[in-house]
Amino acid sequence: xxxxxxxxxxxxxxxxxxxxxxxxxxxxxxxxxxxxxxxxxxxxxxxxxxxxxxxxxxxxxxxxxxxxxxxxxxxxxxxxxxxxxxxxxxxxxxxxxxxxxxxxxxxxxxxxxxxxxxxxxxxxxxxxxxxxxxxxxxxxxxxxxxxxxxxxxxxxxxxxxxxxxxxxxxxxxxxxxxxxxxxxxxxxxxxxxxxxxxxxxxxxxxxxxxxxxxxxxxxxxxxxxxxxxxxxxxxxxxxxxxxxxxxxxxxxxxxxxxxxxxxxxxxxxxxxxxxxxxxxxxxxxxxxxxxxxxxxxxxxxxxxxxxxxxxxxxxxxxxxxxxxxxxxxx
Amino acid sequence: xxxxxxxxxxxxxxxxxxxxxxxxxxxxxxxxxxxxxxxxxxxxxxxxxxxxxxxxxxxxxxxxxxxxxxxxxxxxxxxxxxxxxxxxxxxxxxxxxxxxxxxxxxxxxxxxxxxxxxxxxxxxxxxxxxxxxxxxxxxxxxxxxxxxxxxxxxxxxxxxxxxxxxxxxxxxxxxxxxxxxxxxxxxxxxxxxxxxxxxxxxxxxxxxxxxxxxxxxxxxxxxxxxxxxxxxxxxxxxxxxxxxxxxxxxx
Numbered sequence: 001x002x003x004x005x006x007x008x009x010x011x012x013x014x015x016x017x018x019x020x021x022x023x024x025x026x027x028x029x030x031x032x033x034x035x036x037x038x039x040x041x042x043x044x045x046x047x048x049x050x051x052x053x054x055x056x057x058x059x060x061x062x063x064x065x066x067x068x069x070x071x072x073x074x075x076x077x078x079x080x081x082x083x084x085x086x087x088x089x090x091x092x093x094x095x096x097x098x099x100x101x102x103x104x105x106x107x108x109x110x111x112x113x114x115x116x117x118x119x120x121x122x123x124x125x126x127x128x129x130x131x132x133x134x135x136x137x138x139x140x141x142x143x144x145x146x147x148x149x150x151x152x153x154x155x156x157x158x159x160x161x162x163x164x165x166x167x168x169x170x171x172x173x174x175x176x177x178x179x180x181x182x183x184x185x186x187x188x189x190x191x192x193x194x195x196x197x198x199x200x201x202x203x204x205x206x207x208x209x210x211x212x213x214x215x216x217x218x219x220x221x222x223x224x225x226x227x228x229x230x231x232x233x234x235x236x237x238x239x240x241x242x243x244x245x246x247x248x249x250x251x252x253x254x255x256x257x258x259x260x261x262x263x264x265x266x267x268x269x270x271x272x273x274x275x276x277x278x279x280x281x282x283x284x285x286x287x288x289x290x291x292x293x294x295x296x297x298x299x300x301x302x303x304x305x306x307x308x309x310x311x312x313x314x315x316x317x318x319x320x321x322x323x324x325x326x327x328x329x330x
Numbered sequence: 331x332x333x334x335x336x337x338x339x340x341x342x343x344x345x346x347x348x349x350x351x352x353x354x355x356x357x358x359x360x361x362x363x364x365x366x367x368x369x370x371x372x373x374x375x376x377x378x379x380x381x382x383x384x385x386x387x388x389x390x391x392x393x394x395x396x397x398x399x400x401x402x403x404x405x406x407x408x409x410x411x412x413x414x415x416x417x418x419x420x421x422x423x424x425x426x427x428x429x430x431x432x433x434x435x436x437x438x439x440x441x442x443x444x445x446x447x448x449x450x451x452x453x454x455x456x457x458x459x460x461x462x463x464x465x466x467x468x469x470x471x472x473x474x475x476x477x478x479x480x481x482x483x484x485x486x487x488x489x490x491x492x493x494x495x496x497x498x499x500x501x502x503x504x505x506x507x508x509x510x511x512x513x514x515x516x517x518x519x520x521x522x523x524x525x526x527x528x529x530x531x532x533x534x535x536x537x538x539x540x541x542x543x544x545x546x547x548x549x550x551x552x553x554x555x556x557x558x559x560x561x562x563x564x565x566x567x568x569x570x571x572x573x574x575x576x577x578x579x580x581x
Contacts, residue, residue, distance in 0.1 A: 057422050060580055082424040091415035097347045098340065109336040110423040138347075154419070 009035040009162050009193035014065035017051050025051040027217040038188050040208030041197040048217040049197035053166045057087050070161045086160030090167045092151045096140035100131050100150050111158040125153040145176030165196040201304040213311050221311040232302035235276025239269045240295030252290040333425045337433025342440045359397035366390050380517050382546050391453035392541035393514045398445045399478030402502045404434045405485020409498040427576045438482040442475030466544045476561050483568025490575040508534045533560040
């Protein structure tokens with residue numbers, strides 16, 4: 001099937017997957033990823049990220065709609081699609097009793113690279129992901145980060161046109177995460193289109209040229225990180241207000257000049273206002289008048305976090321803990 | 331073909347590196363061989379007509395060979411691979427899905443040859459004489475290994491259908507009706523009428539009879555041909571079903 005973007009590395013139209021029991025994991029999503037892009041698919045657990053990746057990788061047939069990868073239909077030309085894609089799924093697919101080198105050489109063989117060429121390719125990839133020293137060890141002895149890197153290497157044996165990475169850094173320590181980011185950038189520089197799913201805002205922000213936010217099986221926002229943030233328009237004033245005073249605060253601030261949106265969250269209130277710095281004095285005055293105690297107040301430009309909040313109505317789960325762990329070890 | 335060899339080599343390597351999976355499967359056949367002989371050799375001395383002058387070990391040996399090769403090891407390896415996610419990696423590679431099955435069965439053939447050769451040697455050490463000589467011994471090992479390959483299809487089928495380790499583990503229960511409702515202790519005509527009927531409709535009986543003829547009677551081509559037919563038939567049915575399930579996996 002021809003989609004409207006002939007150069008698209010990935011194009012999905014009204015792609016849908018319903019599981020037994022009527023669970024609608026992916027609901028009619030449209031996606032276009034241009035060749036050479038790093039495209040991020042951001043969403044919480046259970047949003048439909050993995051189901052989408054599995055459909056695009058030919059592992060799961062869509063219930064309805066269609067998709068092409070490298071210009072080939074994922075259902076009708078599944079075999080041809082498989083030759084053009086590399087895949088590293090969320091569950092790291094490694095054979096525990098093989099060594100890293102054996103695993104890569106076998107992977108080469110499955111893509112028709114055999115003999116001396118397979119040995120050279122495996123060696124080069126081990127070098128690329130920094131596993132040369134561990135090459136003769138069985139993969140069950142590898143750390144989480146090493147497993148991820150080997151899995152990534154095994155997705156690259158045939159220099160795929162399109163690389164799918166399903167949550168490539170979930171569960172990794174910050175240092176390993178940075179290593180994976182570097183590798184993804186290098187792979188992308190080498191000409192591969194990268195489609196990655198993530199539940200980390202920072203990852204989407206730093207690594208992706210464009211991203212889509214998926215929630216509940218539907219795409220709720222799409223664009224470059226800068227576009228998405230710019231669409232938020234204005235400043236975010238964060239107030240540390242005790243939850244008991246949330247309603248009183250909202251009432252006190254009603255009618256504030258330039259106030260566009262108030263989001264109540266655990267531990268505070270976020271105010272989306274036209275002019276953050278200019279509004280602070282008035283905000284403080286109103287809170288004092290109502291005798292609402294408030295802690296630190298900060299003004300910032302909207303972050304991806306705010307984009308996600310606006311698009312889905314909630315914060316991305318687990319984000320705090322991920323950021324905390326990142327801060328703790330740096 | 332290259333894919334099958336690559337995956338077969340990998341699965342064989344797995345057997346060698348993970349002997350914990352194979353050694354317990356050898357315990358049952360060797361245990362039964364020694365214990366059964368010890369318990370009934372006075373009841374069935376070498377003068378017993380159906381033993382043709384040999385000890386009871388010659389009569390039991392084919393049964394032990396079947397015990398040794400009939401395992402769910404490949405099914406367990408496959409279901410573990412499904413669990414770990416490596417199976418997805420294979421599915422997404424540009425290979426024929428059938429080569430995943432044939433790769434596993436290649437390893438079953440290698441394991442079957444090794445384990446049945448070992449059991450045969452133990453049987454010979456315990457006094458069995460192979461009436462058909464070295465050529466017969468080779469045929470015995472090969473047929474046993476082929477039966478192991480055919481039987482492995484059942485474990486693979488359960489692994490693919492259930493994707494569940496416990497279910498695949500318990501698939502070895504099939505072993506009991508298939509290998510015990512047979513003339514495993516005495517010939518057909520010495521079984522009770524009900525047991526004889528059940529044994530006669532169980533195709534595995536004829537594999538035991540065929541192998542036994544090579545040990546005790548010499549080259550009885552009719553019995554041998556039936557044994558081969560049963561092995562090939564069982565293999566075609568179970569492998570065919572596994573191929574069908576893997577072709578439509580997640581469809």
